[in-house]
Amino acid sequence: MSARPYRIEAQPLVQRYARGWHCLGLASEYKDGKPHTLNIFGQRLAAFMDSQGRVNVVDGFCPHMGGDLSTGRVDGDTLVCPFHGWQWDGDGNCQSIPYCKRIPPKAKIGTWQTCEQNQLLFIWHDPEGNPPSEEVTIPRIDACFSGEWSDWVVDLMTIGTNCRELVDNISDMAHFATVHGAPVDYFANLFEGHKATQLLVGRSERLGDDELIALSTYFGPAYHITEMTGQSGGHPIHSILLNCHVPIDMNSFELRYGVMVKKVPGLSDEQNMEIARAYSKQAQAAFYEDVAIWDSKTRIDNPLLCEGDGPLYQMRDWYSQFYLDAADVRPSSTARKVVEIKVRDGGAPPPLRHVFEG
The missing domain is CATH 3.90.380.10 (Naphthalene 1,2-dioxygenase Alpha Subunit; Chain A, domain 1)
Structure with a gap:
């Protein structure tokens, strides 16, 4: 009796992205004084360099009215929303609203941990929100x-x-x-x-x-x-x-x-x-x-x-x-x-x- 045809199996993909460091390419590409659009992990993020030379990555949409922060501009240590001018720093805090003195207490956006090694920029992703352990540190070349x-x-x-x-x-x-x-x-x-x-x-x-x-x-x-x-x-x-x-x-x-x-x-x-x-x-x-x-x-x-x-x-x-x-x-x-x-x-x-x- 001949063998039955082998049946290929493929389970539906689970909507989850891997825990770990992900490389975003050459770090120098993000140090031009402009915001950069990142469409990764199923969402929009924004990357920008602050006055200390650190590349920050934050959630890409302004919680005020949904403006795309990655299409805004960099002003010192902040990323300025192109819609209403709200300014966000690399720690996700709103630092200024041009037409309002009082910043709402809930004015906070998500941030993503980054590091530089080997002339490259890395972003950390963890669905549980935990920071990276020392054992997964990117080794120097x-x-x-x-x-x-x-x-x-x-x-x-x-x-x-x-x-x-x-x-x-x-x-x-x-x-x-x-x-x-x-x-x-x-x-x-x-x-x-x-x-x-x-x-x-x-x-x-x-x-x-x-x-x-x-x-x-x-x-x-x-x-x-x-x-x-x-x-x-x-x-x-x-x-x-x-x-x-x-x-x-x-x-x-x-x-x-x-x-x-x-x-x-x-x-x-x-x-x-x-x-x-x-x-x-x-x-x-x-x-x-x-x-x-x-x-x-x-x-x-x-x-x-x-x-x-x-x-x-x-x-x-x-x-x-x-x-x-x-x-x-x-x-x-x-x-x-x-x-x-x-x-x-x-x-x-x-x-x-x-x-x-x-």
Whole structure:
């Protein structure tokens, strides 16, 4: 008797966004003296820099008559509503009403915790309203503050699907060869606490025929850093890749993909920046190959896996912690798990394998 057709399951999406730090791109982009519109987490927010250089993020609509604060103007330490001129500071307090001396006691708007690290701006999201713990602090990348490395080159894309499709990639070994033309020789995942790490050794036509080594880590649900060694134009290239997303709503997200490269001795700053730009274009092209798949695939909660697939179910168990109240997170979701897929037979262990030991 033949087997029955496998039935794809997909539960309705729960209207909830992940707990964690989300990257809003280069911090410098928000320091131009103007308000910035943020359509994220299913709502309108407004970002602006105060006189101390701090970037503040507040709820985007004025509680007076609903004016869009992100289309107003910055005046010193306040954001001025374009509708009636009410002025709001970075702590959400109304500081002035141009036609009234008495400020209503209820004149308060919501604020969002931000931080800057690695030349990037981050916003904290927690459905329970709790502040971030020290253990989820964004780690410093020394290269971001070194003259031996280029500046970030960052591209922004809007993707029309749920962000889980993107995060699946951290464990989806098989798609690298099929979608990106990058055969994999070694692949492993490490899940522990709020971090998920991937070690990949393979080859890529885009980056030359030599071995490509990539060590990638999600720090929380949405901020992903890759240290990569490859080639470009015959030059050995050491690069750091930024892959971060912020949900717009349950069915779309902003994706920022950034690249910085270690400068090649003997090349000018402009030549090194050209290498960084070329790497960025290559990486963006690879993501659009994924987007083409996402645009036509269906959401599947019970993927039918085979022996050569990566640890997708373990990854989704890890990822689930960010969508639960902190008290409901299962210990199994954050416990240390190492899954190693040995594709290449024989030979020495790949570089960086030590990150999975102990």
